[in-house]
Amino acid sequence: MYALLHVVLKEFFQLRQDKKMIPVMIVGPLVQLLALGYAANMDVNDIPMVLVDEDRTAASRDLANRFSGSGYFHLAGAEDTVDRIEPWLVEGRAQIALVIRRGYGAAVAGGRTAKVQVVADGTDANSAVVGLGYASRIVSGVGAGLLRAGIDRESHRLAALAGQGQSTVVGPGPRSVGQVELVPRVWYNPDLRSRWFYVPAVLAMVLMLVTMMLPSMAVVREKEIGTLEQISVTPLQSWQLILGKLVPYVVIGLVDMLLIVALARAVFGVPLRGSLLLLTFLTLLYVLNTLGLGLLVSTMVNTQQQAMMFSAFVLMVPMIYLSGLIFPIENMPQLFQIGSYGIPVRYYGNVIRGVFLKGSGIGVLWPDALALLGIGTTVLALASMRFRKSLD
Amino acid sequence: MSLRKVWAIAGKELRQASRDPLSLAMLLGVPTMMLVMYGYAINFDVRHVRLAVRDLDKSAASRDLVASFVNSTYFDQVADLAANADLERLTERRVARAILAIPEGYARDLEAGRVAKVQLILDGADANTATTVLGYASALIGAANARMFLASPAAERVNRSPIDYQPRVWYNPELRSTQFLVPGLVGFILMLTAVVSTALSVVREKERGTLEQLRVTSLRPSELIAGKVLPYLGISLTATAIILVAARLLFGVSVRGPYLDLFVATLIYLIGALGFGLLVSSFADTQAMAFQVAMVTSMLPAIFLSGFIFPIRSMPLAVQVLTYAVPARYFNVILRGVILKGAGLASYGRDVAFLVLYATAVMGVAYARLTRKEV
Numbered sequence: 001m002y003a004l005l006h007v008v009l010k011e012f013f014q015l016r017q018d019k020k021m022i023p024v025m026i027v028g029p030l031v032q033l034l035a036l037g038y039a040a041n042m043d044v045n046d047i048p049m050v051l052v053d054e055d056r057t058a059a060s061r062d063l064a065n066r067f068s069g070s071g072y073f074h075l076a077g078a079e080d081t082v083d084r085i086e087p088w089l090v091e092g093r094a095q096i097a098l099v100i101r102r103g104y105g106a107a108v109a110g111g112r113t114a115k116v117q118v119v120a121d122g123t124d125a126n127s128a129v130v131g132l133g134y135a136s137r138i139v140s141g142v143g144a145g146l147l148r149a150g151i152d153r154e155s156h157r158l159a160a161l162a163g164q165g166q167s168t169v170v171g172p173g174p175r176s177v178g179q180v181e182l183v184p185r186v187w188y189n190p191d192l193r194s195r196w197f198y199v200p201a202v203l204a205m206v207l208m209l210v211t212m213m214l215p216s217m218a219v220v221r222e223k224e225i226g227t228l229e230q231i232s233v234t235p236l237q238s239w240q241l242i243l244g245k246l247v248p249y250v251v252i253g254l255v256d257m258l259l260i261v262a263l264a265r266a267v268f269g270v271p272l273r274g275s276l277l278l279l280t281f282l283t284l285l286y287v288l289n290t291l292g293l294g295l296l297v298s299t300m301v302n303t304q305q306q307a308m309m310f311s312a313f314v315l316m317v318p319m320i321y322l323s324g325l326i327f328p329i330e331n332m333p334q335l336f337q338i339g340s341y342g343i344p345v346r347y348y349g350n351v352i353r354g355v356f357l358k359g360s361g362i363g364v365l366w367p368d369a370l371a372l373l374g375i376g377t378t379v380l381a382l383a384s385m386r387f388r389k390s391l392d
Numbered sequence: 393m394s395l396r397k398v399w400a401i402a403g404k405e406l407r408q409a410s411r412d413p414l415s416l417a418m419l420l421g422v423p424t425m426m427l428v429m430y431g432y433a434i435n436f437d438v439r440h441v442r443l444a445v446r447d448l449d450k451s452a453a454s455r456d457l458v459a460s461f462v463n464s465t466y467f468d469q470v471a472d473l474a475a476n477a478d479l480e481r482l483t484e485r486r487v488a489r490a491i492l493a494i495p496e497g498y499a500r501d502l503e504a505g506r507v508a509k510v511q512l513i514l515d516g517a518d519a520n521t522a523t524t525v526l527g528y529a530s531a532l533i534g535a536a537n538a539r540m541f542l543a544s545p546a547a548e549r550v551n552r553s554p555i556d557y558q559p560r561v562w563y564n565p566e567l568r569s570t571q572f573l574v575p576g577l578v579g580f581i582l583m584l585t586a587v588v589s590t591a592l593s594v595v596r597e598k599e600r601g602t603l604e605q606l607r608v609t610s611l612r613p614s615e616l617i618a619g620k621v622l623p624y625l626g627i628s629l630t631a632t633a634i635i636l637v638a639a640r641l642l643f644g645v646s647v648r649g650p651y652l653d654l655f656v657a658t659l660i661y662l663i664g665a666l667g668f669g670l671l672v673s674s675f676a677d678t679q680a681m682a683f684q685v686a687m688v689t690s691m692l693p694a695i696f697l698s699g700f701i702f703p704i705r706s707m708p709l710a711v712q713v714l715t716y717a718v719p720a721r722y723f724n725v726i727l728r729g730v731i732l733k734g735a736g737l738a739s740y741g742r743d744v745a746f747l748v749l750y751a752t753a754v755m756g757v758a759y760a761r762l763t764r765k766e767v
Binding site: 025027028031032035036038039040041042043044045046047087089090091092108111112113114115116117118119120121122123124125126127128129132133135136137139140142143144146147148150151152153154155158177178179180181182183184185186187188189190192193194195196197214217218221301303304305306308309310312313314317318321322327328330331332333336350353354357358360364 | 412414415418419422425426429432433438439440441442457480483484485486501502503504505506507508509510511512513514515516517518519520521522523526527529530531533534536537538540541543544545546547549550551552553554555556557558559560561562563564565567568569571572584589592596678679680683684687688692693696697699701702703705706707708710711725728729732733735739740
C-alpha cells in the first residue's frame, strides 16, 4: 500500500512539474464545454433569402411577408428575374430563393392553381432540408387557407341553395368538418433546447481525454525515456505500478466531472435532476473502461505520438460518433447499431442523460451500470495482462 | 537559404516518418475512416422512431390515424398501451421515444364536426430528434385534416390544389449529407495532419534534446523550419487527395470546379495550418501539451466553429464573431463552392484574402518566435 502511494505521488509530482499541463487539463474541458454549449446547435433559423416577385400583387406580397415574418427566413435582397439569383446562391449571400411567378395573384383570386417556386442551395444539406421544410410548411399553410376558404364559400352556397329549396340532389345539409388537433407534450426538456442534449455529453468526451488518452501517453512517455525499465526492476509489483500510474488521472477526471456539472448548471442552466452521488459512482464505472482502453493502447504503441493518435482517432472519434452520444443510433445501418453495443460510451450516454435530465435512479440505470462494469473489468484485465507481459 | 540544406532536413524528417509506419498509416488512413463514418453512419434524418400508442377510442378513425403514423415509415410502433400504463416508465427506459395518446370519443368528435384532441408525448432528452419528430407528427396530422376537408361534399366543386409548390435544390439535388461533409472533412483533416504533426515533430526533438544538436550546426533557422514543414505539406496534400478520391469512389462526390483553384486554396490554408503548428511548438515543452493545445485551438474550432456541421448563423453573436478568426470557416466556404458549386476562386475573393492574411500572420509570428529562441 505504501509503495502504491509513492507511485501515485510520483505521478502527481510529474504532472505538477510539467507546469503547463494542469491548466491544460482544466482549460481543455472548459473549451469543449463552451464549444458544445454555445456552438453546437442544429437549429436552423434566419436563413438568408433572395426574393424574386414577378407578380407584384397584394397576394404575392402577402406570401413574401409570410416567409420573412416567419422568423425562419430573412430577406437578404430582391431580384427582378429568376436568372439573376445564381450569384446570390454561389457566393452564399442567400441560401434560398423564393420565386413568385407572374399571374400568382390572378390565379389565387380566380381559384386556379398558382405557382410558387423555391430554390435552395443544397451544399449544406442539413440546413437545406430544414429550410425547405419551413418553406413547404408556409406554402402549404397558405394553400390550406385558400382551400378552406373555397370550401367554406362553396358550402355556404350549397346551404343557401338547399335553404331556398331549389336543390334536392345535394344530399344532407352542410356541416362543418371535424379536425384533429395535436397537443404535444415534451418531457424532460420542454423547450427542446439542444444545449441540454449536448452539454452533458461533454462529460463523456472529457473523461475519455483525461482518463484514456493522457494516461496512455504518460505510460508510453516512460517507455520512450526508458524509466519504465528502471521501475520494472524495483520490488514494485506490476499491479501497484499500474494502479499508481492511473489513480492520479481518476482524481483529475473526477475534478473535471464536478467542474462540468457545476458549469452545466450555472452557465447553461442544464438541471441535474438525479443524484450526484449516483453520477459519481457510475462515472467511476465508466472510467474503468477508459483507463483500460488507455492502458491497452499504451501496450500496443511505442511513441507518444502513436498513443495520442491511436486514442484520438481510432478510439475517441468513432466511439463518440457511433455511440449515440451525439447522433441517434436508430438512424445508423443495422451493422453499426449492433456494433454500438460494444462501445462503453453508449451506456455512459444513457447514464448521463438519465441522471441529468430524467432524474433516473439505479432502478432504471442498472443495465447500463452492469454493462459498464462488465466491459470495463474485461478491458482493464486484458490491458493489465498485456502490460505485465510487456514489462517482463 | 540553401535549398540543399532544406532538402537534407526534409529528407531526415521523411525518413523519421517512414520509420514510424503506424503513425503514417494513421495520418493517411484516418481521413478515409472518418469519411466512411460520416457517409454511412452519421445521418441527421430521423426514421424508425419508437412509438407507443395508447388508443382509448379503438375506432376505425383512431386506427386510421395510427396507421398513418406507422405507414409514414418515420415511426415504428413498439407497444400498444392500456389505459393505466405507466407512460413515464416507457420513456425513462427508452422503450419509446414518443407516445401517441388518442382519447375516448375521438371518432365521435370527428363525426360531429368538432375538434378532436390527440396527445403526443415526446422524450425531450434528445432535443434534436424530438424537434424533428414533432415536425413529422404535425405534418401527418395536417395531412389527416386535409383528407377530411377533401372528403366533404363541397370540396368536389373547388380547386383541390390552389398552389403548385415547386421546390428545387441546386448543387446537391438529392440533399445527401456526404456532399457537404466532404469539404468540411478536408478542412478538419488538414488541421490534424498539418498542425498536430508539425507541432509534435518539433516538440519531440525538444523533448529528446536533438533540437539543441541541430541548433549548433551551420543550419539557419529558416532552413530548419522549411525543412521541417515541407514533408508535412506533402503528407497533408496526399491526405487531401486520398479524401477526394475516396469521396468520389465511395460516395460519388466529384469536384465540379477547377482543380487548380482547389489546389491553390488548399495550399494557402495549409501554409497557415503548418505555421500554426510551428507556433504551438514554440509554446509547448511536451508532446502531450502540444497535442492538447493543438486540439483545443485548431481541431475543435475546425469542427465546431467552421460551419462544418453546425450552422454559424444559429450561434450566439459572440461566438459568431469568434468564427471570423477560424481559418476553416473561410476554407469551408471556398471548398464547398469549388467542389459542389463548380465555382472558381474569383467568387470568393474575400475568403481567399483572409486565408492569405492568416497564413502570413501566423507564419510570421511563428518564425519570429522560433528564431528569437535561436532554434
